[in-house]
Amino acid sequence: MTEIRTNDENGPRPAEARAERFQAVREAHRNELAEDYVELIAELIAQFGEARPVDLAARMGVTAPTVAKTLDRLAREGLVARAPYRSVFLTPDGARLAESCLRRHEIVVRFLIRLGLDPETAEKDAEGIEHHVSDRTLELFRSFAECS
Amino acid sequence: MTEIRTNDENGPRPAEARAERFQAVREAHRNELAEDYVELIAELIAQFGEARPVDLAARMGVTAPTVAKTLDRLAREGLVARAPYRSVFLTPDGARLAESCLRRHEIVVRFLIRLGLDPETAEKDAEGIEHHVSDRTLELFRSFAECS
DNA sequence: ACATTAAGTTAGACACAGCTAACTTGTAAT
DNA sequence: ATTACAAGTTAGCTGTGTCTAACTTAATGT
Ligand SMILES: [Mn+2]
Ligand SMILES: [Mn+2]
Ligand SMILES: [Mn+2]
Ligand SMILES: [Mn+2]
Numbered sequence: 001m002t003e004i005r006t007n008d009e010n011g012p013r014p015a016e017a018r019a020e021r022f023q024a025v026r027e028a029h030r031n032e033l034a035e036d037y038v039e040l041i042a043e044l045i046a047q048f049g050e051a052r053p054v055d056l057a058a059r060m061g062v063t064a065p066t067v068a069k070t071l072d073r074l075a076r077e078g079l080v081a082r083a084p085y086r087s088v089f090l091t092p093d094g095a096r097l098a099e100s101c102l103r104r105h106e107i108v109v110r111f112l113i114r115l116g117l118d119p120e121t122a123e124k125d126a127e128g129i130e131h132h133v134s135d136r137t138l139e140l141f142r143s144f145a146e147c148s
Numbered sequence: 149m150t151e152i153r154t155n156d157e158n159g160p161r162p163a164e165a166r167a168e169r170f171q172a173v174r175e176a177h178r179n180e181l182a183e184d185y186v187e188l189i190a191e192l193i194a195q196f197g198e199a200r201p202v203d204l205a206a207r208m209g210v211t212a213p214t215v216a217k218t219l220d221r222l223a224r225e226g227l228v229a230r231a232p233y234r235s236v237f238l239t240p241d242g243a244r245l246a247e248s249c250l251r252r253h254e255i256v257v258r259f260l261i262r263l264g265l266d267p268e269t270a271e272k273d274a275e276g277i278e279h280h281v282s283d284r285t286l287e288l289f290r291s292f293a294e295c296s
Numbered sequence: 297a298c299a300t301t302a303a304g305t306t307a308g309a310c311a312c313a314g315c316t317a318a319c320t321t322g323t324a325a326t
Numbered sequence: 327a328t329t330a331c332a333a334g335t336t337a338g339c340t341g342t343g344t345c346t347a348a349c350t351t352a353a354t355g356t
Contacts, residue, residue, distance in 0.1 A: 017268075019209030022184065025276040026344090029177065033313080036170065054333060061167030066314055068335065073312085085321060085334055115288050120165075125285050128173040132276025140263050174314090181343080202303060214344055216305065221342085233304055233351060 025132065032131045033070060035101045036060070038079055041088055042098035050087040104138060105130050111141035173280065180279045181218060183249045184208070186227055189236055190246035198235040252286060253278050259289035 040059055044051035057067045071088060074080045079094035090098060108130045112122035133141065188207055192199035205215045219236060222228045227242035238246060256278045260270035281289065 015203070015206040017271075018188075018207040021272045021275045022207075023209045024272055028276055030312095040166075052333080055163070058163040059166040059170075061171045062313085063315065064334065065316085065336080069313075112285065115285075115292065117285055117288060121282055121284050123165075124169045124172055125280055125282050127169045128176055128280025129277050132273055132280070134269055134273050136269055137260065137263075137265055137273050140265060144263065178342090200303080201305095210343085211345065212304065213306080213346085217343075 028131045034074055034077065034079060035097065035131065036127075037070060037074060038090060038094045038098040039101040039105060041080065041090055042095065042102060045090070051089075052087050056088070101130070104133065107138060107142045107145060108133060110145040114145045176279045182222055182225065182227060183245065183279065184275075185218060185222060186238060186242045186246040187249040187253065189228065189238055190243065190250060193238070199237075200235050204236070249278070252281065255286060255290045255293060256281060258293040262293045 037056070037060075040056060041051040044055055048055075053064060053067045053071065056071075057064050060067065071080060071082055074094070075082055078091055079097060081089045081091055105126060108126040109119075109122050112126060112129075113119055117125070185204070185208075188204060189199040192203055192207075196203075201212060201215045201219065204219075205212050208215065219228060219230055222242070223230055226239055227245060229237045229239055253274060256274040257267075257270050260274060260277075261267055265273070
């Protein structure tokens, strides 16, 4: 007999809904590194006038070759412009992305702090959370952070 | 002259602090798949009495070989036990991890809903956010979700 | 019993993101 | 002008996570 476990009594709907959620997370992770890099590059340029690979490496916590390879990919994707042995620049697309990431990052951090978290933990958690916050959620975060 | 931009006027401290944050995010991502799998396996066992690779694949939104390879890794890490052509089981370690992930997942979802998000978006965002929530933050989430 | 079919496995490809080691380039000081 | 050193690059390794194609096994129904 081995009782019939179709595991589908409720139709494939809930299974599909879940799959979509995980796919969305994987999609977010595919964009994550690009977002963090352009955000950091924008900050370095604002602060020092230039973004050097060595400074990116120190702040990302990775080695120089890792930064080089990542920057090559970002250049391929049209987010940064670079020339051998020079600092990195953002393309218009890259600058736009950086702007929106910076804004989102700030909102998430402020939200967490407003919720009662210490600033350092807020920064740490925000660095991961920011990439998984939908527009709707971000708006709720913004709202909660401001009005309170 | 090419003015001296050491990019280190504030010492390497802030750079290091940032690096630690990104390293923490990478660490979270290393554990993420394992967490999602054991959580899902526990749910399938609770609901159907067994967790079959095909059901994992449907719900994770990936193909069967992907599930197989991932389960091999989880077995290597001592989180699941498996035999060829059979359903998957959780080891005691795996069951413990699943329990804590399930709890955390629930808290994050309820928090987002309490904040005003619709349930489906809450589920979607929670699937990513859950892996980046520190104990401290989780406690704040729990608190906010309950008392309100 | 046997055939059909669903589930599972294996092999092999690809891209990404990290690393070390070894090399090249640019520049700042002498 | 030379040199020394910091920064950048290149090559090549590893492990993960995804896929398709082709195969094997187990279960179902007749
Ligand atoms: Mn981030
Ligand atoms: Mn950020
Ligand atoms: Mn998840
Ligand atoms: Mn993440």
